[in-house]
Amino acid sequence: MKKYILKRLLMMVLTLFIVATLTFFLMKMIPGSPLGNTMKLTKAQQLAVEKQYGLNKPVWQQYLAYMGGVLHGNFGMSYQYNSTSVASLIGHRVGPSVLISFQALVLGVVVGIVLGCVGALNKGTWADAASSTLAVIGISFPSFILAILLQYYLGFKLGWFPVANWNGFPSTILPTVALSAVPMAQVSRFVRTEMVEVLNSDYILLAKAKGLSVAQVVFHHALKNSIIPALTLIGPLAVTLITGSMVVENIFSVPGIGELFINSVLSNDYPVIMGLTMFYCLLLCGILLLTDVVYGLVDPRILSKEKGEH
Amino acid sequence: MTEDVLTIKHLSVDFQTLEGTVHAVRDVTLKLHPGEVLALVGESGSGKSVTTKTVMQLLPKNAKVVSGSVEYDGRDLLKLPEKELQNLRGNELAEIFQDPMTALDPTMRVGKQIMEPLLQHQDLTKDEARQKALAIMEKVGIVNAKERFRNFPYQFSGGMRQRIVIAMALICHPKVLIADEPTTALDVTIQSQILALIKQLKDELGTAVIFITHDLGVVAGIADRVAVMYAGRILEFGTVNDIFYHPQHPYTVGLLKSTPTMDMNEGDLESIPGTTPNLIDPPVGDPFANRNRHALNIDFEKMPPFFKVSDTHYAATWLLDKQAPKVHLTDKLEQRREHYAKLAEREAQADD
Numbered sequence: 049m050k051k052y053i054l055k056r057l058l059m060m061v062l063t064l065f066i067v068a069t070l071t072f073f074l075m076k077m078i079p080g081s082p083l084g085n086t087m088k089l090t091k092a093q094q095l096a097v098e099k100q101y102g103l104n105k106p107v108w109q110q111y112l113a114y115m116g117g118v119l120h121g122n123f124g125m126s127y128q129y130n131s132t133s134v135a136s137l138i139g140h141r142v143g144p145s146v147l148i149s150f151q152a153l154v155l156g157v158v159v160g161i162v163l164g165c166v167g168a169l170n171k172g173t174w175a176d177a178a179s180s181t182l183a184v185i186g187i188s189f190p191s192f193i194l195a196i197l198l199q200y201y202l203g204f205k206l207g208w209f210p211v212a213n214w215n216g217f218p219s220t221i222l223p224t225v226a227l228s229a230v231p232m233a234q235v236s237r238f239v240r241t242e243m244v245e246v247l248n249s250d251y252i253l254l255a256k257a258k259g260l261s262v263a264q265v266v267f268h269h270a271l272k273n274s275i276i277p278a279l280t281l282i283g284p285l286a287v288t289l290i291t292g293s294m295v296v297e298n299i300f301s302v303p304g305i306g307e308l309f310i311n312s313v314l315s316n317d318y319p320v321i322m323g324l325t326m327f328y329c330l331l332l333c334g335i336l337l338l339t340d341v342v343y344g345l346v347d348p349r350i351l352s353k354e355k356g357e358h
Numbered sequence: 359m360t361e362d363v364l365t366i367k368h369l370s371v372d373f374q375t376l377e378g379t380v381h382a383v384r385d386v387t388l389k390l391h392p393g394e395v396l397a398l399v400g401e402s403g404s405g406k407s408v409t410t411k412t413v414m415q416l417l418p419k420n421a422k423v424v425s426g427s428v429e430y431d432g433r434d435l436l437k438l439p440e441k442e443l444q445n446l447r448g449n450e451l452a453e454i455f456q457d458p459m460t461a462l463d464p465t466m467r468v469g470k471q472i473m474e475p476l477l478q479h480q481d482l483t484k485d486e487a488r489q490k491a492l493a494i495m496e497k498v499g500i501v502n503a504k505e506r507f508r509n510f511p512y513q514f515s516g517g518m519r520q521r522i523v524i525a526m527a528l529i530c531h532p533k534v535l536i537a538d539e540p541t542t543a544l545d546v547t548i549q550s551q552i553l554a555l556i557k558q559l560k561d562e563l564g565t566a567v568i569f570i571t572h573d574l575g576v577v578a579g580i581a582d583r584v585a586v587m588y589a590g591r592i593l594e595f596g597t598v599n600d601i602f603y604h605p606q607h608p609y610t611v612g613l614l615k616s617t618p619t620m621d622m623n624e625g626d627l628e629s630i631p632g633t634t635p636n637l638i639d640p641p642v643g644d645p646f647a648n649r650n651r652h653a654l655n656i657d658f659e660k661m662p663p664f665f666k667v668s669d670t671h672y673a674a675t676w677l678l679d680k681q682a683p684k685v686h687l688t689d690k691l692e693q694r695r696e697h698y699a700k701l702a703e704r705e706a707q708a709d710d
Contacts, residue, residue, distance in 0.1 A: 249460060250455055250457060250460040250461045251460065251461055251462055251463045251464075253416060253455070254453075254455060254461050254462070254523070254526075255463070255474075256416055256447070257414060257416060257447055257448060257452065257453045258447065258448035258474050258475040258478060258526065259444045259445065259446070259447035259448035259449055259475060259478050259479060260444070260448075260474070260478060261444055264478075268466075268474075269463045269466070272465050272466075273463065273464065273465055276465070346465065347464075347465055348465065348510045348512070349464065349510070349512050
């Protein structure tokens with residue numbers, strides 16, 4: 049297990065390096081300049097600024113300089129926010145984003161599992177149909193539309209929740225709900241399909257033959273076996289949450305990294321783009337690793353294959 | 359004779375399917391004596407498993423008991439509330455399934471799975487249950503039970519898994535054990551080990567067993583009595599000797615003739631022509647009539663009642679009626695029996 053995690057961590061470093069390199073060169077191909085409205089600056093001023101930030105050197109030299117800095121833990125300074133390091137910028141902004149994404153993931157997964165179970169246990173009834181309908185809506189509705197609808201009806205019309213601004217738990221509710229729709233829908237479909245199959249398996253019949261009640265059969269045997277495939281979803285779901293959160297954060301004015309990312313791309317703030325890209329990449333690799341470890345803990349057969357004993 | 363442990367009376371079970379209503383079990387009456395092994399024999403789809411699943415009340419949702427009763431301990435199992443059935447299942451009525459590869463929960467340690475019925479039905483601490491589980495694991499032949507207790511099912515072979523399933527079924531010392539083709543999915547050497555194990559344990563615990571199989575070789579080895587099922591009906595029942603040496607129903611004879619033996623030449627093995635009837639629209643008379651060379655006209659019109667052959671032996675075939683022509687069904691079987699006798703004699707001489 050330790051060896052497996054170590055191997056994965058090394059792979060992560062390699063992935064980060066490749067992502068950083070590709071992003072760096074792609075980013076340099078984006079038209080525009082971090083100087084913003086260049087018309088207002090004289091040629092000499094432009095050159096001076098470019099020289100200050102090392103932008104006058106060839107791209108490969110800039111690349112080496114940047115990567116050298118990264119190796120020493122220096123991710124550079126933001127162009128946009130005066131004399132703020134990228135690290136502290138992300139550090140200050142990461143809290144709200146992680147909070148709403150995490151809340152959305154937990155809410156989505158829990159509600160998804162419940163809906164999936166309800167559907168499977170009442171297969172073919174109105175409850176199953178209702179849970180399926182909810183799932184289809186969740187998958188096909190873009191999160192930003194849902195965000196706007198929630199904002200307008202629950203926030204503006206009914207006034208139950210804050211419309212925007214970042215001020216304590218109540219202001220996290222609407223963004224969380226908007227973001228949780230996709231995980232909820234996908235998890236519920238997965239769990240339902242799997243549980244229908246599991247409920248038809250021999251070991252469930254055997255569990256009933258042991259004299260267990262329906263609830264015991266579901267909680268002790270069916271649930272764990274039905275959730276396993278849904279666990280593989282958490283990785284891809286994290287991606288949807290991250291991209292989804294960029295838009296949703298903007299709608300609810302959440303001061304998170306999603307909003308920061310969009311602003312940095314719009315203003316060619318190279319160090320921030322690089323820093324955030326690598327941060328997202330690290331986050332994703334970490335989540336995928338965590339998912340695999342949890343997968344192994346829930347289903348012992350996976351770990352044994354890694355160890356090569358079977 | 360002491361009272362029967364289990365009495366199935368005039369049981370009929372239907373299944374609702376897209377093609378129509380399947381009459382899977384039709385008017386089945388069976389008695390299980392204490393401590394005996396009753397073999398339920400018949401080909402796939404003859405209603406063996408449906409009958410026993412009805413006893414356990416573990417039928418799928420699309421099944422419906424149309425009529426009949428299953429009496430156990432003075433009560434009709436078909437009328438018991440679910441809560442009381444749960445108290446009986448795994449406790450007094452236990453079942454072993456056909457395929458040990460799929461019968462265990464893949465994500466739960468086997469020890470915990472074996473303890474489950476104990477913790478469910480008996481007032482024990484976890485530790486006491488653990489001790490009992492370890493004891494029965496050793497009894498069913500799992501070496502190193504203490505270490506194996508924490509293993510998962512994938513770490514066991516098929517034969518070992520079936521031993522675990524047997525341990526689970528017997529841990530509460532049930533009065534009735536239903537063994538639904540427990541050896542079909544295993545290879546032959548393991549088969550005989552598992553059979554010997556079931557036999558040994560049921561003798562020790564005094565459990566009565568309903569043993570479902572389509573393998574007559576297995577029946578000869580384990581059963582006291584045999585009931586032959588075909589197309590949802592029981593056609594003949596009797597002791598092992600009755601069925602093997604004096605079969606009366608043409609279907610029983612056909613089954614026996616189509617059982618291979620070690621010293622057979624190619625082409626000796628007979629098969630029964632035709633296929634089983636469609637149970638959505640089952641035949642009115644003897645369901646085997648259309649495949650029966652000796653079928654009488656009445657076979658197609660009226661289901662024969664059980665004719666008494668001896669105190670222990672009954673068969674539902676019109677051939678046993680006084681007016682029926684005498685038909686000799688068992689030439690080949692008699693030849694075979696003589697052949698065995700000669701073999702046994704020769705062996706006896708060789709031993710001297």
